[in-house]
Amino acid sequence: MNVRDRSACDNYMVADARRYVEWETPFLNPLTTVRDDVRRALIILNQPFSLPLLETLWKTCSWRCCADGGANRLYDLLGEAGDGELLRNLYTPDLIKGDLDSLRRDVREYYSTKGVPVLQDLDQDTTDLMKCIKSLEENERKEGYEYETLILGGFSGRLDQTIHLLSYIHKIRNMRSKVYVITDDNIGWVLDGGHHRISIDHEVLGPTCGLLPVGVDSTVLSTSGLRWNLSGTESSFDGLLSTSNHLVSTEPFVTIETSRPIWWCAELRRKI
Numbered sequence: 001m002n003v004r005d006r007s008a009c010d011n012y013m014v015a016d017a018r019r020y021v022e023w024e025t026p027f028l029n030p031l032t033t034v035r036d037d038v039r040r041a042l043i044i045l046n047q048p049f050s051l052p053l054l055e056t057l058w059k060t061c062s063w064r065c066c067a068d069g070g071a072n073r074l075y076d077l078l079g080e081a082g083d084g085e086l087l088r089n090l091y092t093p094d095l096i097k098g099d100l101d102s103l104r105r106d107v108r109e110y111y112s113t114k115g116v117p118v119l120q121d122l123d124q125d126t127t128d129l130m131k132c133i134k135s136l137e138e139n140e141r142k143e144g145y146e147y148e149t150l151i152l153g154g155f156s157g158r159l160d161q162t163i164h165l166l167s168y169i170h171k172i173r174n175m176r177s178k179v180y181v182i183t184d185d186n187i188g189w190v191l192d193g194g195h196h197r198i199s200i201d202h203e204v205l206g207p208t209c210g211l212l213p214v215g216v217d218s219t220v221l222s223t224s225g226l227r228w229n230l231s232g233t234e235s236s237f238d239g240l241l242s243t244s245n246h247l248v249s250t251e252p253f254v255t256i257e258t259s260r261p262i263w264w265c266a267e268l269r270r271k272i
């Protein structure tokens with residue numbers, strides 16, 4: 001998408017005289033051909049991930065960045081496979097960025113020798129994830145295009161980092177193209193206040209899912225396509241949460257109407 005052409009309506013489609021945001025996750029299915037008119041960026045965090053997940057996401061992205069110790073994860077994972085050197089050549093990131101307090105010396109030397117820029121930003125008020133998004137935005141300004149963003153890792157491990165991730169993605173929801181957070185177990189993203197239609201690829205998603213009103217006092221939810229649907233129901237951190245909900249295998253879409261931003265998440269089937 002051209003940055004200059006972007007308007008608040010870009011993600012909206014019109015159907016049944018109602019405007020909704022369309023969401024789909026073709027990048028999760030190794031057998032799906034993804035649209036090449038969407039540019040995607042991959043940000044690898046310092047959290048565990050599997051080789052099949054990395055391979056599946058990597059090929060759908062055209063800009064890949066490791067957040068500090070995320071580069072250690074990438075380097076170590078590829079080294080564990082049969083031909084580590086071949087894989088490391090195939091999966092060489094475009095950038096390593098962070099305050100670099102976690103990046104190991106051997107990993108830094110390896111990728112520097114390969115010509116990967118290793119950028120240190122010592123700002124102690126921003127996290128490595130924020131630093132990577134900043135570089136992505138600089139890149140977007142240069143290219144004149146926005147990228148959808150796939151963040152690999154971040155739902156597990158240190159609770160402060162996990163909550164930071166939930167908060168940060170919530171805060172930037174209107175400032176960027178779509179941002180997804182993906183681990184081997186889950187995918188999640190923020191749905192802004194409004195109508196949404198999510199295409200469900202039952203090969204890779206399910207069976208469980210959740211609607212999490214994090215960062216708002218409360219929201220009013222109406223849904224379809226779920227086992228336990230809501231109809232104009234108030235949901236809040238302090239009150240009702242839709243957790244352990246289920247996708248319905250015969251439904252190709254989930255629709256969600258929410259008065260305020262919420263986190264949506266779905267479990268990944270262990271197939272990727």
Ligand SMILES: Nc1ncnc2c1ncn2[C@@H]1O[C@H](COP(=O)(O)OP(=O)(O)OP(=O)(O)O)[C@@H](O)[C@H]1O
Pocket residue numbers: 044045046047067068069070098099101102103126127128129130153154155156157158159161162165
């Ligand atoms: N345990 C974790 N849980 C969730 N996300 C994590 C975790 N550890 C790291 N991350 C993510 O990976 C990025 C890089 O992490 P790294 O361990 O290299 O640096 P850090 O010093 O822990 O993080 P930061 O410098 O951002 O505070 C972090 O910015 C964060 O987004």
Ligand SMILES: Cc1ncc(C[n+]2csc(CCO)c2C)c(N)n1
Pocket residue numbers: 099123124125126127128
């Ligand atoms: C109120 C407040 N709390 C914590 C930090 C610490 N901190 C937040 S982001 C970051 C960078 C980590 O690479 C560090 C050290 C701060 N600056 N301000």
